[in-house]
Amino acid sequence: MALSFLNIMNISLDWAFDAPPSRAVVFGVHIGGHLVVEALLVIVIVFLLLQKSYKPPKRPLTEKEIDELCEEWVPEPLIPPITEEMKYEPPILESAARPHTVVNGKEVVNFSAANYLGLIGHKKLLESCTGALEKYGVGSCGPRNFYGTIDVHLDCETRIAKFLGTPDSILYSYGISTMFSAIPAFCKKGDIIVVDEGVHWAIQNGLQLSRSTIVYFKHNDMESLESTLEKITRENKRAKNVRRYIVVEAIYQNSGQIVPLDVIIRLKEKYHFRVLLDETNSFGVLGASGRGLTEHCGVPVEKIDIITAAMGNALATEGGFCTGSVRVADHQRLSGSGYVFSASLPPYLASAAITAIDLLEENPDLITRLKENIAILWRGLSGTQGLSIASNPLSPLVFLKLKKSTGSFKNDLQLFEDIADRMLREDSVFVVASKRSTLDKCRLPAGIRLFVSAGHSEEDLLKASESLKRAASAVLSGYN
Amino acid sequence: MxxxxxxxxxxxxxxxxxxxxxxxxxxxxxxxxxxxxxxxxxxxxxxxxxxxxxxxxxxxxxxxxxxxxxxxxxxxxxxxxxxxxxxxxxxxxxxxxxxxxxxxLGSYNYLGFAASDEYCTPRVFRSLETFSASTCSTCVDGGTTVLHNELEECVAKFVGKPAAVVFGMGYVTNSAILPVLIGKGGLIISDSLNHNSIVNGARGSGATIRVFLHNTPSHLEEVLREQIAEGQPRTHRPWKKIIVVVEGIYSMEGELCKLPEIIAVCKKYKAYTYLDEAHSIGAVGKTGRGVCELLGVDTADVDIMMGTFTKSFGSCGGYIAGSKELIQYLKYTCPAHLYATSISPPAAQQIISAIKVILGEDGSSRGAxxxxxxxxxxxxxxxxxxxxxxxxxxxxxxxxxxxxxxxxxxxxxxxxxxxxxxxxxxxxxxxxxxxxxxxxxxxxxxxxxxxxxxxxxxxxxxxxxxxxxxxxxxxxxxxxxxxxxxxxx
Incomplete structure (x- = not known):
């Protein structure tokens, strides 16, 4: 039996190896038994290919396991534990925030309100508010698109545009909502925004919501800006087809520095970037007639593509506006989230804004007085122990920082709060330290802010500078 | 649906x-x-x-x-x-x-406070004279007047929470508060028809966002179970915290939130609730206290209560009400409190007066x-x-x-x-x-x-x-x- 099997094997092997095709010569090479081996290999490969790939068996979580996981999960508390510094209570005002106000029953000189032109409590402003309140009530009870447009809103938009010499403008109902609505309306994913690292939170929020590519340059450093623009243009071949913006503030809230607009315009035209300029602290302040940084630098306003500003400063009202070409304003009427999805500005505040601009045009001496006041304060503050003035000599926001930082923002801030506290308690001068939110990405040093107003008298300014010098030397003597 | x-x-x-x-x-x-x-x-x-x-x-x-x-x-x-x-x-x-x-038939003038009112309007004029139209300063600097303090107390009492904080715009209230409460590693579960301000706030927070079917508590539960079991994407670490965001009345649908069911689900899965009462506060409920009152929900069960004053109160602005600690924390770190001009005093007075009328504290039954x-x-x-x-x-x-x-x-x-x-x-x-x-x-x-x-x-x-x-x-x-x-x- 075994023998016959072997015989068959032999015969079949012989046939296989000596079969006519296996004796064939292809291109001068004897094929021998290759074909059989190769055929076997092919069969094996086909067999393996037909096999299902190995997959670990899927075992989804059972209901019971999910129950257990849910049971085990312990969330963090909604907020971190409350520390002493979180219990800070601001001073409470008992009268309007004029240059002289009442805090804790005591009259104080107020340097905490950005009431640059001293318009708070102005008779004409109050009259205009009263008139509007009588006619329109307090709130507008609806978004602009749904019967929330009151005729004063349109008048106010026209007035702002006329004042600045732009074709059109658009009103927002809150200062900080202007920037975080305007930026995402024009910048989308893939667009490039080059921005100063010291911009305030509302702009940071707008940048984040736009999802564009954000590139920061050093605070108010034009060389850094130029090298950044150069790098972006060189590296990005597609740069021509994406929208590119430079975002800067006219007067930086976080430092009081003024951006050199002429350089910005030169760079913008060289590298074809659009400019978004925030004039929150400069509108009504800079320039001979208060038209802002463009007037101050002698730059035609058309060169700036988008201008935003909050009206809670020089105009002594609330809300904000964005101005530029008709296209820029109109596009936001359906794309500016704070415009479309929010109730409009209370009409009396729009009416106050119109009157404030009228007042500004009628009294250019307000700006002269403000400029004089800033100069007086500067003179008074020279030689303050341990502190240096970081802001621009023309900025109504006078910003003092430590000559030698303690190394941490928190400790610096504590020193400034001690100074402010002392000034309020001992000399009845109300100034504020630059507090910062944990969400704020700005890394500029802490400081003390004095908002100068045209309504301050020389006496007030000297009192403030004397008081600040005294408090600074008392607080910082232990430290320096 | x-x-x-x-x-x-x-x-x-x-x-x-x-x-x-x-x-x-x-x-x-x-x-x-x-x-x-x-x-x-x-x-x-x-x-x-x-x-x-x-x-x-x-x-x-x-x-x-x-x-x-x-x-x-x-x-x-x-x-x-x-x-x-x-x-x-x-x-x-x-x-x-x-x-x-x-x-x-278009304005959100639910209680008719948009027009001049015998109780509110004279008080608004008086506050305009005393405090002017704006403070030109932020709440944390020199923008808090006695009026602002009174307003916060008044709102907290009205909505039934220990404390409240007020902002000058309703939209900003949502978009600036959510990033303070939650960040990376957190999860926001939002109703699919939530207002744009919530959407923007959630986006700005950096937290992961999931959506549940509009006003469907059963789907909310499904999403919660799945998310807690899976944890964070890729790393599968457990979520730091979960906030469920719903609205009291949905402004484009007119629907009331199924709040009792949603609160029950959130409690079961230890998620925090954020209730936006923009359209419901003052407009519904026996004494105008919003959906919680209407649907019989204890306000202690809602962690964060948000609302606006543009609608029923005929003013502007928004509030967040919650525990004392929550409000303290928000006042310490919320950018809208630190960087935005405080609410205009006449508008604040309008809200205070409107609440007084609603509660009958003006000595009449006009509110009722x-x-x-x-x-x-x-x-x-x-x-x-x-x-x-x-x-x-x-x-x-x-x-x-x-x-x-x-x-x-x-x-x-x-x-x-x-x-x-x-x-x-x-x-x-x-x-x-x-x-x-x-x-x-x-x-x-x-x-x-x-x-x-x-x-x-x-x-x-x-x-x-x-x-x-x-x-x-x-x-x-x-x-x-x-x-x-x-x-x-």
């Missing part, structure tokens, strides 16, 4: 298709014409790329006159609508001095009457509309009632025809609603009299026949119709 008849769905798609096609053809011609004229971009990319503003240019502009109609009076029960005209096919609209006195009136008015108007055969969304007691229009052509038709008969109604289309689900939205006020409402119903019924939006047969047999309809989320 809105069901849309097959035929209507088809015609609506067809209409948009046609509008799109014509828009494209016009764009093509525009391109050819622009090709001849000089390129004025000079190396800049266009301000709007590609189809970004196609909708505005080719669809919205055609019916622009239906939106943003200016008014020249307080947004009370009757308003003066300013007439506008256009010389360039609706591209720009110019105001005239002509005025139409119209019945106002207003609340009874808005409830009566809303329920009467809703039931009448339903009887006429309109497709009305929303729940009883809610002062918001959307009437479905669907077809794009019916939006301007309905709006213009109503205005012709001196009834001002808001029509809503994309981007505030999904493209297919255009609607007209009626907001009832306590300031409306019965005669006003009857007049409005007559006009709406007549225009409804003309435009063809009575999608249901009038009164009796309604059920049979329900079957042949396409389901749409």
């Amino acid at each position: 809105i069901t849309i008849p097959y035929l209507t769905a088809l015609t609506t798609y067809f209409s948009y298709g046609l509008l799109f096609a014509f828009g494209q053809i016009r764009d093509l011609f525009r391109k050819i014409l622009d090709w001849w004229s000089a390129d004025n971009l000079q190396g800049y990319a266009p301000i709007c790329l590609g189809l970004e503003d196609f909708y505005i240019r080719r669809l919205y502009l055609r019916i622009q006159d239906c939106f943003g109609r200016p008014i020249a009076s307080a947004p009370d029960a009757w308003i003066d609508v300013v007439e506008r005209y256009s010389n360039d096919n609706n591209k720009t609209l110019k105001r005239t001095t002509n005025i139409n006195r119209c019945l106002n 009457q207003k609340l009874a009136r808005i409830r009566e008015n809303s329920n009467f108007f809703r039931s009448e509309l339903q009887k006429m055969g309109f497709e009305v969304l929303g729940d009883n007691d809610s002062p918001i009632m959307p009437i479905m229009l669907y077809n794009p052509a019916k939006i301007p038709a309905f709006s213009r025809e109503c205005l012709k008969q001196n009834v001002a109604i808001v029509t809503v289309a994309f981007p505030a609603t999904p493209l297919l689900l255009a609607r007209a939205r009626i907001c009832i006020s306590a300031a409306h009299t019965k005669e006003d409402l009857i007049k409005a119903l007559e006009v709406i019924s007549q225009v409804g026949d003309l435009v063809g939006i009575k999608y249901f047969p009038a009164e009796p047999k309604k059920q049979q119709e329900e079957d042949g309809r396409l389901k749409l989320d």
Whole structure:
């Protein structure tokens, strides 16, 4: 039996190896038994290919396991534990925030309100508010698109545009909502925004919501800006087809520095970037007639593509506006989230804004007085122990920082709060330290802010500078 | 859940298709014409790329006159609508001095505080004289007056929470608070129809965002279970915390939130709840305290209560109410508290006075009457509309009632025809609603009299026949119709 099997094997092997095709010569090479081996290999490969790939068996979580996981999960508390510094209570005002106000029953000189032109409590402003309140009530009870447009809103938009010499403008109902609505309306994913690292939170929020590519340059450093623009243009071949913006503030809230607009315009035209300029602290302040940084630098306003500003400063009202070409304003009427999805500005505040601009045009001496006041304060503050003035000599926001930082923002801030506290308690001068939110990405040093107003008298300014010098030397003597 | 008849769905798609096609053809011609004229971009990319503003240019502009109609009076029960005209096919609209006195069914003036009020207005004037129109400073610096403190106490007491913080704008309240409460590693579960301010706040926070089916507690539970079991994407670490965000009354649907069920689910899964009462605070509930009161939910079960003052109180701004610690923390770190101008004092006074009237602290029963009136008015108007055969969304007691229009052509038709008969109604289309689900939205006020409402119903019924939006047969047999309809989320 075994023998016959072997015989068959032999015969079949012989046939296989000596079969006519296996004796064939292809291109001068004897094929021998290759074909059989190769055929076997092919069969094996086909067999393996037909096999299902190995997959670990899927075992989804059972209901019971999910129950257990849910049971085990312990969330963090909604907020971190409350520390002493979180219990800070601001001073409470008992009268309007004029240059002289009442805090804790005591009259104080107020340097905490950005009431640059001293318009708070102005008779004409109050009259205009009263008139509007009588006619329109307090709130507008609806978004602009749904019967929330009151005729004063349109008048106010026209007035702002006329004042600045732009074709059109658009009103927002809150200062900080202007920037975080305007930026995402024009910048989308893939667009490039080059921005100063010291911009305030509302702009940071707008940048984040736009999802564009954000590139920061050093605070108010034009060389850094130029090298950044150069790098972006060189590296990005597609740069021509994406929208590119430079975002800067006219007067930086976080430092009081003024951006050199002429350089910005030169760079913008060289590298074809659009400019978004925030004039929150400069509108009504800079320039001979208060038209802002463009007037101050002698730059035609058309060169700036988008201008935003909050009206809670020089105009002594609330809300904000964005101005530029008709296209820029109109596009936001359906794309500016704070415009479309929010109730409009209370009409009396729009009416106050119109009157404030009228007042500004009628009294250019307000700006002269403000400029004089800033100069007086500067003179008074020279030689303050341990502190240096970081802001621009023309900025109504006078910003003092430590000559030698303690190394941490928190400790610096504590020193400034001690100074402010002392000034309020001992000399009845109300100034504020630059507090910062944990969400704020700005890394500029802490400081003390004095908002100068045209309504301050020389006496007030000297009192403030004397008081600040005294408090600074008392607080910082232990430290320096 | 809105069901849309097959035929209507088809015609609506067809209409948009046609509008799109014509828009494209016009764009093509525009391109050819622009090709001849000089390129004025000079190396800049266009301000709007590609189809970004196609909708505005080719669809919205055609019916622009239906939106943003200016008014020249307080947004009370009757308003003066300013007439506008256009010389360039609706591209720009110019105001005239002509005025139409119209019945106002558009403003969020739920309790009628928009007009001057015997109790509120004199107090507002007094606060204007004392505190002026603005503080020009932030709450944390020199922008907190005694009035602001009083307002916060008053609001906390009104909504039934230990403490509250107030901001000058409702939108900012949502968009600036969410990033403070939650960040990377956290999860926000949001109702699919939440307001844009919540969406932006959630995006700004950096947390992961998941959505649950509109007002469906069972789906919320499903999402919660799945997310807790899975943990964070990729790393599968457990979530740091979960916040569920819902609204009290949905402004585009008029629906009340299923709050008791949602609270029960959140409690079971240890998620925090964030309730946005923009439209419900002051408007519903026996004493105007919002959905919690209406639906019998203990306010202690809602972790964060948010609301606005633009609607029922006839002012501006928004609030967050919660535990003392929560408010302390928010005041310490919320950017809207640190960087934004504090709420205008007269507006703050208006809110305080309005709350006092609602609570009867002014020594009259006007507040209770207003609340009874808005409830009566809303329920009467809703039931009448339903009887006429309109497709009305929303729940009883809610002062918001959307009437479905669907077809794009019916939006301007309905709006213009109503205005012709001196009834001002808001029509809503994309981007505030999904493209297919255009609607007209009626907001009832306590300031409306019965005669006003009857007049409005007559006009709406007549225009409804003309435009063809009575999608249901009038009164009796309604059920049979329900079957042949396409389901749409």
